[in-house]
Amino acid sequence: MSANIYLELTRQFNGGRLRAILSGGQAVVLHRLAIMSKDGDWILREDEEALRHVVSVLAGYGAHYRFGAPLDIRWLAGGWSSHLEFAWKGLRVRTDFVTRPPRLDGDAVKRLWREQEHREFPFVGAKDLVELKKTNREKDYAVIGELARRMSDADEQILCSRSARDLMELAATHPDKIVSLARRRPALLAVRDGVEALEAALDAERRRLMHANEERLAAYMAVAEPWSQAWSDVAREMDGMAIRDAHDAMVKRAEGRLPFALPGAPA
Amino acid sequence: MSSNSHDDAVRRLSQPGMADLLPVRQAFLPVIRNVGGHNANCCGMNGMRDEFLSEEDLDLKSLTDEELDRVWMSWLEQAQATNEEDRREYSHGVFLREPPWA
Structure with a gap:
């Protein structure tokens, strides 16, 4: 035990x-x-x-x-x-x-x-834990980054990855997936503009997720x-x-x- | 990607007719296929990799179940040092801290 x-x-x-x-x-x-x-x-x-x-x-x-x-x-x-x-x-x-x-x-x-x-x-x-970790805490996004690396399914990796470099590699291997999955994750569109643009898009995405969770908690705490x-x-x-x-x-x-x-x- | 260009991107992909992503795909493919060979910032060219957690963290994989148990308990014991500091905080759920909130 x-x-x-x-x-x-x-x-x-x-x-x-x-x-x-x-x-x-x-x-x-x-x-x-x-x-x-x-x-x-x-x-x-x-x-x-x-x-x-x-x-x-x-x-x-x-x-x-x-x-x-x-x-x-x-x-x-x-x-x-x-x-x-x-x-x-x-x-x-x-x-x-x-x-x-x-x-x-x-x-x-x-x-x-x-x-x-x-x-x-x-x-x-891993996939569900990624969703649960989209909190208002910076440290949880590091966990998401590593969880994504453990995923074997390319779609899931592309949807979950926090690394611009990893995503650029995935884009080179699966260009069609990047395009089709951008519908669900618009930050992927920045792949076309290179690593720095993608990094900025991922940062902005993280900020949006953090703010969304803050708003969720604020709603409960207000009530x-x-x-x-x-x-x-x-x-x-x-x-x-x-x-x-x-x-x-x-x-x-x-x-x-x-x-x-x-x-x-x-x- | 700025908030405005993000919103534009979402609107573009959501419009009727975008189910056929051919125009977008065509725009992407020449850039994406060239990434590995010509983009000096791409991983693989300079060997750099984004680091999220430390090697010590990730080394949990190499532990046996018994070793993990020991390391885990030891970590929990040491983490008690911050109990006073975080006594009002919540790490999960829909609350940030205990009342009073004012």
């Missing part, structure tokens, strides 16, 4: 059925790219049994909620994230959960669950403002409670203060 707490949690979350796919920085480790995150991130099955089971596992570690949405299907289905934390063998262990990962549509999420079934340690594959103002009282109420009782208290307090979804979001 691995000594690693994130693998052990994944194993326990998935006792009896697949409920949790390891994502984020710990998935990057399992891709053997780098160790750069000390928090755990999982995509959870969007059903009540899965969420109850995860709370039950975390109860065994004495976890407590951080500010966020409760581990409740009504909020997670609206794209919210839940965050818990506990101390274990000198480590601060943070566990972050979503059921609707950003930038993966419904079909991609269904495919993800199919692909990870029966794996001992299910973790997000969460009333909940954020109530949080210190909620946290005080939950202090010292077992996680199951804290969860029930948090759900009661979040109803009416934290909308289940962003205004205007599709049902």
